[in-house]
C-alpha cells in the first residue's frame with residue numbers, strides 16, 4: 188500500500204495495527220509488512236503485530252516439557268508456513284527445448300520477461316524473477332532447455348541451468364501426451380513436480396496421464412497461476428497462506444530461539460536460522 192505521506196490514511200492504518208509500537212527497533216512484523224508482496228503477507232503481519240513472540244517463547248520455556256512440546260511443535264509448523272510466505276523458495280522450470288517453459292514463465296509473471304517462440308533453444312541462459320503464487324514467495328527460474336547442443340544452444344548455459352537445480356524445487360515441463368524419457372523419470376522420482384504443457388494440442392486428453400495439465404498459451408493467466416500455485420503448495424505440504432492462528436518466528440533471530448527451544452525439547456526443528464525448510 189502506498190500512502191504517499193497521506194496522514195489520514197496512515198492514521199486509519201493504526202486501527203488495524205498498533206503503529207505506536209513502532210518506536211525504537213522495528214519489530215519483525217513491521218519489517219515483514221514493509222516488504223510484503225502479497226495480501227496474505229499483510230494479513231500475517233497484521234496478525235503477528237498482536238503477539239509478542241519473545242514472551243510466547245519465554246512462557247513455553249517455563250512450562251513442563253510435556254505441556255510445552257505440543258505448542259512448540261505447532262509453533263514450528265506455523266512458522267514454516269510464514270517462512271514460505273516471506274522467504275523465496277527457488278523453483279526451476281526444467282524440460283526439453285520448445286516444451287513451453289518460457290511461455291509458462293511469462294504467464295506466471297504476468298509479463299513478457301523471457302523470449303518465447305517456435306525456435307528450439309531460444310532460452311540460452313537462466314532468467315530469475317520473484318513471484319507470489321497462492322500467497323507463497325518463489326524465485327522462479329526459466330532455464331535453457333535440455334537438448335542437443337547445436338550452434339544455437341550455449342552448452343555453458345545448459346550447464347548453469349543444471350547447477351541451479353541444487354536444492355531447488357523442480358517444475359518439470361513435458362508436453363501433454365508425450366512419454367517421459369529416463370532423465371525425466373529420474374527427475375520425477377527425485378521429487379520434481381510434473382507439469383503437462385500445451386494441453387490444448389491434445390484432441391482427447393488422457394484422463395489418467397500423470398501431472399498437472401495446463402495450456403499456458405491460451406488459458407487465462409490467473410487460472411494458470413492458481414493451478415501451479417496450488418500444485419506447489421500441496422507438493423510442499425503447506426496449509427493455505429495468510430494469518431496462521433498464533434505467534435510465529437519471522438526473522439533469523441526468532442528462528443534461532445525457536446530452533447534452540449525445539450532442540451532442547453527433542454523436537455525436530457528442521458528449519459535453518461534463515462527460516463528455510465531443510
Ligand SMILES: Nc1nc2c(ncn2[C@@H]2O[C@H](COP(=O)(O)OP(=O)(O)OP(=O)(O)O)[C@@H](O)[C@H]2O)c(=O)[nH]1
Nearest residue numbers: 285286287288289290304305308309310332403404
Ligand atoms: N499450442 C500451444 N503452444 C504453446 C503452448 N505453450 C507454448 N507454446 C508454443 O511452444 C513454442 C515453444 O515455447 P517456449 O515457451 O519458447 O518453449 P521453451 O521450453 O522455453 O523452449 P526453449 O527455450 O527452447 O527451451 C512456442 O511457439 C510457443 O508459442 C501452449 O500451451 N499451447
Ligand SMILES: [Mg+2]
Nearest residue numbers: 288289309310
Ligand atoms: Mg525458453
